[in-house]
Amino acid sequence: xxxxxxxxxxxxxxxxxRAVEDVSMTxxxxxxxxxxxxxxxxxxxxxxxxxxxxxxxxxxxxEGKVLLDDQDIYAANVDxxxxxxxxxxxxxxxxxxxxxxxxxxxxxxxxxxxxRMPKAELDALVERALRGAxxxxxxxxxxxxxxxxxxxxxxxxxxxxxxxxxxxxxxxMDEPCSALDPISTLAIEDLIAELKTEYTIVIVTHNMQxxxxxxxxxxxxxxxxxxxxxxxxxxxxxxxxxTNPDKKDTENYITGRFG
Amino acid sequence: MxxxxxxxxxxxxxxxxxxxxxxxxxxxxxxxxxxLSGVLILVxxxxxxxxxxxxxxxxxxxxxxxxxxxxxxxxxxxxxxFGVAALVFGTLxxxxxxxxxxxxxxxGIALFISHYAPRRLASLLGYVVxxxxxxxxxxxxxxxxxxxMPQIGPFFEGLNRYLGFIPIFAGPVASPPRTIxxxxxxxxxxxxxxxxxxxREVFLKTPxxxxxxxxxxxxxxxxxxxxxxxxxxxxxxxxxxxxxxGRALGETMAVAMVLSPGLLIDFFLLQAGHHxxxxxxIALQFPEASTLQVSALIAAGLVLFAITLVVNMAARYIVSxxxxxxE
Ligand SMILES: Nc1ncnc2c1ncn2[C@@H]1O[C@H](COP(=O)(O)OP(=O)(O)O)[C@@H](O)[C@H]1O
Ligand SMILES: [Mg+2]
Numbered sequence: 001x002x003x004x005x006x007x008x009x010x011x012x013x014x015x016x017x018r019a020v021e022d023v024s025m026t027x028x029x030x031x032x033x034x035x036x037x038x039x040x041x042x043x044x045x046x047x048x049x050x051x052x053x054x055x056x057x058x059x060x061x062x063e064g065k066v067l068l069d070d071q072d073i074y075a076a077n078v079d080x081x082x083x084x085x086x087x088x089x090x091x092x093x094x095x096x097x098x099x100x101x102x103x104x105x106x107x108x109x110x111x112x113x114x115x116r117m118p119k120a121e122l123d124a125l126v127e128r129a130l131r132g133a134x135x136x137x138x139x140x141x142x143x144x145x146x147x148x149x150x151x152x153x154x155x156x157x158x159x160x161x162x163x164x165x166x167x168x169x170x171x172x173m174d175e176p177c178s179a180l181d182p183i184s185t186l187a188i189e190d191l192i193a194e195l196k197t198e199y200t201i202v203i204v205t206h207n208m209q210x211x212x213x214x215x216x217x218x219x220x221x222x223x224x225x226x227x228x229x230x231x232x233x234x235x236x237x238x239x240x241x242x243t244n245p246d247k248k249d250t251e252n253y254i255t256g257r258f259g
Numbered sequence: 260m261x262x263x264x265x266x267x268x269x270x271x272x273x274x275x276x277x278x279x280x281x282x283x284x285x286x287x288x289x290x291x292x293x294x295l296s297g298v299l300i301l302v303x304x305x306x307x308x309x310x311x312x313x314x315x316x317x318x319x320x321x322x323x324x325x326x327x328x329x330x331x332x333x334x335x336x337x338x339x340x341f342g343v344a345a346l347v348f349g350t351l352x353x354x355x356x357x358x359x360x361x362x363x364x365x366x367g368i369a370l371f372i373s374h375y376a377p378r379r380l381a382s383l384l385g386y387v388v389x390x391x392x393x394x395x396x397x398x399x400x401x402x403x404x405x406x407x408m409p410q411i412g413p414f415f416e417g418l419n420r421y422l423g424f425i426p427i428f429a430g431p432v433a434s435p436p437r438t439i440x441x442x443x444x445x446x447x448x449x450x451x452x453x454x455x456x457x458x459r460e461v462f463l464k465t466p467x468x469x470x471x472x473x474x475x476x477x478x479x480x481x482x483x484x485x486x487x488x489x490x491x492x493x494x495x496x497x498x499x500x501x502x503x504x505g506r507a508l509g510e511t512m513a514v515a516m517v518l519s520p521g522l523l524i525d526f527f528l529l530q531a532g533h534h535x536x537x538x539x540x541i542a543l544q545f546p547e548a549s550t551l552q553v554s555a556l557i558a559a560g561l562v563l564f565a566i567t568l569v570v571n572m573a574a575r576y577i578v579s580x581x582x583x584x585x586e
Contacts, residue, residue, distance in 0.1 A: 056474055058378070085477030095468040099490035108486060109476035159472070166476060 002029040002200050003069045003086075003169040005050060010064035012042070012049045014057070019045045021224050021231040022064075027170075027217075032196050034211035034238065035204045037221030037253070042230030043204045046221070047172050050202070051087035052080040068169065085109075087170040088163035093179050094155035096147035096162070103143040105158055106130060109166040125165060133161035134191050153184020160191065170200040178206060189214050208254055212242050220250045311561045318554035326558065330522050332540070334555030341555050343562050345522040349534035350563065353439055353514060354507035356528070357446035362500045365451050369458035374484060385459060392452035400516035403445035408517070411444070412436050415529050426526065433531030437519035440528040442536075445513045450503035457502060461495030462488050494578040501574035508567055511542040537563045 005027040012020035020042040027033045035043045048054040049062050052073065066073050073083045088109075096105045106126045110117065117125070126143065130136040135157040139150070147158050156176055163171060173192075177185040192214050195201060205211050211218055219235040234247045245251050319326060321339055329342020372384045415432045422428045465488045473483040520535035520543070527533055537559050545556055 051475070053471065053475055056471060081477050081479050084475055089471075089475035091468060091471065091475075093468055095466075095472040097469060097472065097486060097490065099493070108473070109478075112476060112478050112482050162472075162476065 001167065001169055001198055004029045005170065005200065005202075006065075006067040007050070008065045008067075010046070010049060010062065010066065012045050012054060013061040013063075014045075015059045018229045020049065021229045023232045025219060025232060025235055027200060027202060029200045030196060030198070031217060032192060032201045032203060032215040033217045033219065034215035035202065035219050035221060036206075036208060036211050037230065037233075038223070039206070040230070041221045041223050043221050044174050046230070047174055047202065047204055048089075050172060051089055051170075052083050053089060055080055085112075085166060086168055087172060088166065088168035090156070090159050090163055090171065090173040090176045092175040094152055094159050096150075096155050096158050098146065098148040100147060101144045102130075102139050102147045102150070102158060105147040106161050106165050108162055112166075129161040129165035130158075132164050132195070133157045134187060134194075135161055151184070153180045153187055156180060156184070156188060157191065160188075160195075164195070164199070168199070170202070171195065173201070173203040175204050175206060177210065185210070208242070212238060218242070220245070220247075220253060222249055222253070308561075308564065311557055311564065315554055315558035315561055318551050319558055321551065322555075330524060332522055332555075334552050335549060339551060339555070343537070343559055345524050346535055346537045346540060346559060347562060347566065348524045349439070349522075350508060350536040350538070350566065352526070352534060353443050353446060353518075353536050354504055356440065356443035357450060357507040358500055358504050360444060360447035361451045361454055361503060362496070364447075365454035365458055365499070365503075366496060368451075368455045369462055370484060370488070372455075372459050373462035374480065374488065385456075388452050388455050388459070390452075392456055394452075396449055396510055397512045397516075399445055399449045400513035402448075403441065403513060403517045407445060408435050408437070408441065411441055415440070419529055427528050429527055430529065432529045433519070435531075436529070437517060437531045438529055439518065439534040442514045442518040443528075445517055446507045446510055449510065449513060450506050453506065454499045454503040457499035458492065458496050461492040461499070464495075465491045497577050498574060501570060504570055504574075505567055508563065508570065509538050510536075511538040515539040515542045 007026070008024045010020060010023045011018055023046060035047065037043055045054060050066060054060045054062070062074065068083075068086065072078070073087075096102075097108060100108065103126055106129050107122055110122070110125060127136060127140075130139060135154060138154060139145075139158075147155065150158060156179075160171075160176075177188050180188065189210065192201060192203065203211075203214065215238045217235065218238040218241040220233045220241065221230045222233045223229070224231045234241065234245060234250045236246075241250060242254055245254065251257075318334055318339065318341075322334075322341060323338045324331065324340035324342050326342050328344050329340065330345035332341045332346070333339065334341040368384075368388070372381045372388070376384060412432075412434060415436050415438075418428050419430045419432045423430060469487040469491065470483055473486040478486060514536050515538075518534065518536070518539060519531040520539070521532035522535060523533045525533060541556050541560055544552065548556060
C-alpha cells in the first residue's frame with residue numbers, strides 16, 4: 001500500500017495545446033499533498049495524468065515520466081485499466097452510480113474483472129470501506145437503498161468508500177469538497193486525515209485554509225503566461241508555503257492578491 | 260401519450276403577496292395553444308375509437324361465433340362467424356419475434372456508434388442509420404421477397420436439421436419460406452434503424468461523470484458500459500423497443516407481401532400457412548370486402564388499436580417503475 005509517486009518532465013497536451021508544462025515532483029507516501037493555484041492552470045489535467053484518466057478524453061497526449069514506486073505507469077506494457085485500479089480518483093461532483101444501491105456502489109470496483117467473492121467477505125469489505133469513509137453509522141440500516149438518495153456530503157464519502165474498497169495505493173481527489181456545505185467539508189477533511197495513515201493522498205483544492213489544514217506538502221501551480229498552459233511554481237512543506245514562500249507569485253496568490 | 264387528466268385550468272394557488280407578476284401575452288398565447296393541442300389530440304383519439312366502434316357494430320351484432328376467442332375468420336354468407344384470437348396471436352408473435360431479433364442488434368450497433376467507433380465513423384454510421392429509418396416499409400417488403408426469401412431457405416433448413424428437436428423449429432420447412440419467422444426478420448430489419456437511433460441518442464447522453472466514475476475504478480470499456488451506460492440507458496432502450504414494437508404491430512405491407520397466411524395458434528416458426536397478422540389481413544382483404552366484411556375488418560382494427568394502446572401503457576409503466584433509481 002501507499003506508494004511514492006515520482007514525476008519527471010511531465011507535459012500534457014490537448015491536441016496542440018500544452019496544458020501542463022514540464023512538471024517534476026515527488027509525492028511522498030502516507031502523506032497529503034495539496035495542489036493549489038488559479039483555475040485553468042492545469043491542476044485537474046495534471047492530476048488526471050497521474051492515473052491516466054486523461055486518456056478518456058480524445059486527443060490528449062503525455063510526455064515525460066510518472067513512476068509509482070519503481071513502476072513506470074506509462075511504460076508500453078502497462079495497461080491503463082490496471083493503473084487506475086492502483087491509483088483511485090475522487091471527483092469534484094459526487095458521482096455514485098445512480099442505479100445502484102449503496103452496497104453495490106461500494107463493491108462496484110471490487111466486482112470488476114469478473115472477480116467473485118463469497119457474500120460474507122463482501123459484507124465485511126463493504127463495512128470496512130464504509131467505516132473507512134466515516135459513513136457506516138449513517139447508512140448501515142439502508143445499504144440496499146439507492147446511493148443517489150444520500151446527501152451530497154454522504155454521496156462524496158460513498159465515492160471515497162468505493163475508491164478505497166479496491167485498496168488502491170494512491171488516492172487522487174479533485175476538489176472533493178467544492179460541491180459540499182461546510183459541515184460535510186469538515187467531515188471529508190477529518191476523513192482525509194485518517195486515510196493518510198494508509199494511503200498516498202493528493203488533493204486539488206481551491207480553498208487555501210483547507211490546503212493548510214489537511215496537507216503536509218503543498219504545490220502551487222500557475223499559468224506560465226496568459227493563454228498558455230500551467231506550470232509548477234513552487235512545492236514544499238505546507239507551513240513554509242503558507243508562511244514564507246520562496247516565490248513572489250506564490251505569496252501573492254496565498255495572500256489573495258491575485259487569482 | 261394518453262394523459263387522461265383534465266387540463267389544469269386554475270392559476271397556481273395564491274401567489275405570495277407583493278410578488279404577483281403580470282402574465283405576459285406571449286406566455287398566455289403559448290400556454291393556451293399548447294393546452295388546445297393537448298385536448299385536440301385526446302379528442303381525435305376518442306373520435307377515432309368511437310368511429311371504429313360504430314363501424315364495427317354491424318358485423319359484431321351478426322357474428323355467430325365468439326369475436327374474442329374464435330380463430331376462424333368467415334365474416335360472410337348467411338351465418339358470418341369470425342374471431343380474432345388467431346390474428347391477435349399472429350400479430351403479437353410477429354411483433355415480439357421482430358423485437359427479440361432487433362433489440363440486441365440495435366443495442367449493439369448503438370453502443371458501437373456511441374462508445375467504440377472513432378468520431379468520423381460514428382457520425383457517418385449515425386447518418387446512415389437515420390437514413391435507413393426513413394425507408395418506406397414497402398421497400399423492406401420487396402427486399403424480403405426478392406433477396407431475403409431465397410437466402411433464408413437454406414438457413415431455415417439448417418435450423419430445422421440441427422435444432423429441430425426444439426418444437427419451434429419443427430418441420431416441414433416451408434419452401435418458399437413464407438413463414439412467420441421470415442416476416443419477423445423483415446420486420447426486425449425494418450424497426451432496427453429506429454430502435455438503434457433512439458438507443459444511440461440515449462447512450463450518448465450518459466453523464467460523463469458516471470462513465471469516469473467507472474473508469475477511475477479500473478473498469479475496462481465494456482465494464483464501464485455495463486456499469487454506467489446500460490443502466491442509464493435502460494429505460495430509454497425500453498422506450499425505443501416499444502416504439503419498434505408499435506411499428507411492428509401496425510406494419511401491413513412487409514408482412515402482407517412475405518407471409519403466407521393461416522389462422523392457427525402455434526409456434527411453428529418455419530412452417531407456412533400458420534399465422535396472420537391483423538394489419539396484413541386488413542391490407543389484403545379490404546379491397547375486395549363486402550360491407551359486412553369491412554365492418555368485421557374494422558372490428559379487428561379496433562383490437563389492434565387496443566393492443567397498441569396497452570403496449571404503450573406497459574412501456575410507460577416499465578419506464579416509470581425504476582424512476583427512484585434513475586433520478
Ligand atoms: N477536455 C479539454 N479539452 C481541451 N482543453 C481542455 C480540456 N480540459 C481542460 N482544458 C484546458 O486545459 C487547461 C487546464 O484546465 P484544468 O486542468 O481543468 O485546470 P484547473 O483544474 O487547474 O482549473 C485550461 O486551459 C482548459 O481550458
Ligand atoms: Mg479543475
